[in-house]
Amino acid sequence: MTTLQIDHVSRWFGNVVAVNDITMTIGPGVTGLLGPNGAGKSTLINMMGGFLAPSTGTVTLDGQQVWRNEAIYRHIGIVPEREAMYDFLTGREFVVANAELHGLGAKAAQQALATVEMEYAQDRKISTYSKGMRQRVKMASALVHDPSLLLLDEPFNGMDPRQRMQLMDLLRRMGDEGRTVLFSSHILEEVEQLAWHIEVVVAGRHAASGDFRKIRRLMTDRPHRYLVRSSDDRALAAALIADPSTSGIEVDLAEGALRIQAVDFGRFTALLPKVARDHGIRLLTVSPSDESLESVFSYLVAA
Amino acid sequence: MYDPTVARLTYRALLGRRRALILGALPLLLIVISVIVRALVGADDQTASDLLGGLALATMVPIIGVIAGTGAIGPEIDDGSVVYLLSKPLKRPTIIFTKLIVAIAVTMVFSALPTLIAGFILNGNGQQIAVAYTVAALVSSIAYAALFLLLGTVSRHAVVFGLVYALVWEALFGSLVAGARTLSVQQWSLAVAHKVAGGDLVTSDVGLPTATVLLVVVTVLATWYAGQKLRSLTLAGEE
Ligand SMILES: Nc1ncnc2c1ncn2[C@@H]1O[C@H](COP(=O)(O)OP(=O)(O)O)[C@@H](O)[C@H]1O
Numbered sequence: 001m002t003t004l005q006i007d008h009v010s011r012w013f014g015n016v017v018a019v020n021d022i023t024m025t026i027g028p029g030v031t032g033l034l035g036p037n038g039a040g041k042s043t044l045i046n047m048m049g050g051f052l053a054p055s056t057g058t059v060t061l062d063g064q065q066v067w068r069n070e071a072i073y074r075h076i077g078i079v080p081e082r083e084a085m086y087d088f089l090t091g092r093e094f095v096v097a098n099a100e101l102h103g104l105g106a107k108a109a110q111q112a113l114a115t116v117e118m119e120y121a122q123d124r125k126i127s128t129y130s131k132g133m134r135q136r137v138k139m140a141s142a143l144v145h146d147p148s149l150l151l152l153d154e155p156f157n158g159m160d161p162r163q164r165m166q167l168m169d170l171l172r173r174m175g176d177e178g179r180t181v182l183f184s185s186h187i188l189e190e191v192e193q194l195a196w197h198i199e200v201v202v203a204g205r206h207a208a209s210g211d212f213r214k215i216r217r218l219m220t221d222r223p224h225r226y227l228v229r230s231s232d233d234r235a236l237a238a239a240l241i242a243d244p245s246t247s248g249i250e251v252d253l254a255e256g257a258l259r260i261q262a263v264d265f266g267r268f269t270a271l272l273p274k275v276a277r278d279h280g281i282r283l284l285t286v287s288p289s290d291e292s293l294e295s296v297f298s299y300l301v302a303a
Numbered sequence: 304m305y306d307p308t309v310a311r312l313t314y315r316a317l318l319g320r321r322r323a324l325i326l327g328a329l330p331l332l333l334i335v336i337s338v339i340v341r342a343l344v345g346a347d348d349q350t351a352s353d354l355l356g357g358l359a360l361a362t363m364v365p366i367i368g369v370i371a372g373t374g375a376i377g378p379e380i381d382d383g384s385v386v387y388l389l390s391k392p393l394k395r396p397t398i399i400f401t402k403l404i405v406a407i408a409v410t411m412v413f414s415a416l417p418t419l420i421a422g423f424i425l426n427g428n429g430q431q432i433a434v435a436y437t438v439a440a441l442v443s444s445i446a447y448a449a450l451f452l453l454l455g456t457v458s459r460h461a462v463v464f465g466l467v468y469a470l471v472w473e474a475l476f477g478s479l480v481a482g483a484r485t486l487s488v489q490q491w492s493l494a495v496a497h498k499v500a501g502g503d504l505v506t507s508d509v510g511l512p513t514a515t516v517l518l519v520v521v522t523v524l525a526t527w528y529a530g531q532k533l534r535s536l537t538l539a540g541e542e
C-alpha cells in the first residue's frame with residue numbers, strides 16, 4: 001500500500017476553486033507538496049486522507065478508493081495541520097488511545113513515543129506541551145500502526161530549528177524504509193532539504209513536478225516576461241536587446257510599453273536598472289506580466 | 304458497535320472540569336429547591352408532582368441532555384480533534400453509537416438520579432411520584448441524548464439550537480399549543496411515568512403505545528442519521 005494516485009481531482013467550495021484538475025502519483029520516498037498559502041495544499045491533503053470528497057476525480061491508494069473507506073486507515077498515518085488534540089490527556093494516554101483505536105496495545109504506543117523521542121515528557125498533560133512537542137506526539141499517534149503512507153500538513157510550522165532537524169531526520173528515515181511520505185510546506189528551502197521529489201501547486205493548479213534541481217531551474221531559468229514603461233522605450237529596447245539575457249522585445253503600441261522576455265532572470269534584473277541609468281532613461285513601470293506563476297515563483301525563491 | 308476507547312475519550316471530555324460544573328449545577332439547584340419547598344410546604348403530593356414535572360422533567364432533563372448530547376461530539380468536530388477518531392479503521396456508526404451510550408449515561412446520572420433524590424425529599428415517594436418522574440427522566444434521557452448527539456454532529460451551533468428546542472419548544476410552546484405536545488419527548492416520557500404512578504397526578508397528552516413508538520423511532524432514526532452524517536463529515540482547512 002504505497003502508491004497514492006490523484007486522478008483529475010478538483011474541489012471547489014461554493015465558487016472558490018481550491019483544487020483544479022490535479023493529477024499526480026505519489027510513490028515511496030519523501031515527497032514535498034510546495035505552494036504558497038491558499039494554493040490548495042491542505043485541501044489536497046484532506047482529499048488524500050479521505051476527509052474531504054473530491055468534487056470530481058478520484059483519489060486511490062494502490063487502487064483502493066480513499067473517500068468513505070475507513071479500512072484504508074490501516075495503511076495511512078495522518079499528522080493534521082490543526083493544533084487541537086485531546087489536550088486533557090497526557091502524551092502517553094493520547095498515543096495509547098490512538099493505538100487502541102487501531103486494535104493495538106500500549107506496547108505499540110510506547111514504541112511510537114520512543115521513535116519521536118517523547119518518552120521524557122509522556123506523562124505530562126498535552127496542554128502543557130510546546131508546539132514542537134505537540135507535533136511530535138501527533139507524529140507518534142500517526143506512527144503507532146506502522147503505516148505505509150504518511151500524510152503531514154505543514155509539519156514544520158512553528159518549530160524551532162532543532163525540532164525541525166529532528167523531524168526531518170525522522171521523515172527521511174521513514175522514506176528510506178520505503179514508506180510513502182508526503183508533507184506540505186510553503187517554504188522552498190524546507191522542501192529542498194528534505195524531499196526527494198517535489199510537487200508544486202499554485203492557485204489550485206499543478207504547476208511543476210520533479211526533484212529540487214529541476215524545480216530550482218524551472219523557477220530561475222524559465223523565460224520571465226516583463227511589462228516595462230520608460231521615458232524612452234525605443235532607446236531602452238535597443239540597449240537591452242544587445243544583451244544575451246534578453247531574448248525578445250516587443251513594442252506594444254496600444255499599451256505604450258515594452259514587452260520583454262528575459263531568459264536569465266538574475267542577470268536581467270541587474271541589467272535593466274544599469275542600462276536605464278547609463279542611457280539616462282527613466283523607468284516608469286516594471287511589472288512581471290504573467291503574474292500568478294511569476295510572482296509565486298519569485299516569492300518561493302525569495303522565501 | 305461499542306468501542307471502549309471512544310467511550311473513555313468521550314467521558315473524559317464530557318466530565319472535564321468546566322462542563323462537569325455546569326452539569327452539576329442544575330441538579331444541585333433542584334435538590335436545594337426541594338429542600339426549601341419541603342421545609343416551607345411540608346410533604347404534599349401535588350406540589351411534588353408540579354415541581355418534578357415543571358422543573359426536573361421540563362427544564363433540567365432537556366438542558367442536561369443538550370450539554371451531554373452535543374458535548375459528546377460537537378467540540379471535537381469544531382476544533383478538528385475528531386480527525387483522530389476518523390483516521391482509524393472504525394465504523395462511523397460505532398463511533399456514534401458509543402458516544403450515544405456515553406451521552407445517555409451522563410444524562411441519566413445528572414438528571415434521573417437528582418430527580419429521584421428530589422422526589423424523596425419532597426414527599427418521600429408518596430403515590431410513587433418520585434419513581435414515576437425518575438422513570439420519565441430515564442426514558443427521556445435516551446431520546447434527548449440521541450437527538451442532541453445528532454444536532455452536535457450536524458451543526459456548529461448545536462448548543463444554541465438545543466437550548467432553544469429544550470426551553471422554547473418543550474417548556475413554553477408545548478404548554479401553550481396542544482399539537483406541539485404530541486411531538487414532545489417530555490410528553491412521551493410522561494406517558495411512561497403515568498403508567499408507573501397510576502392515578503391522575505402524573506398525566507400525559509399522549510397515549511403509551513404512541514409514546515413508546517415515537518420514542519423508539521426518534522432514538523433509532525436520530526442515531527442512524529448521525530452515523531450517516533459522520534461517514535461523510537468533511538474536514539476542510541481552517542478557512
Ligand atoms: N472550507 C472551505 N470553505 C471555503 N473555502 C475554502 C475552504 N477550505 C479552503 N478554502 C479555500 O481554498 C483555497 C485553498 O485553501 P487551502 O487548501 O487551505 O490552501 P493551503 O493549505 O495551500 O494554504 C483557499 O482559497 C481557501 O480560502
Ligand SMILES: [Mg+2]
Binds near residue numbers: 041043081
Ligand atoms: Mg494549509
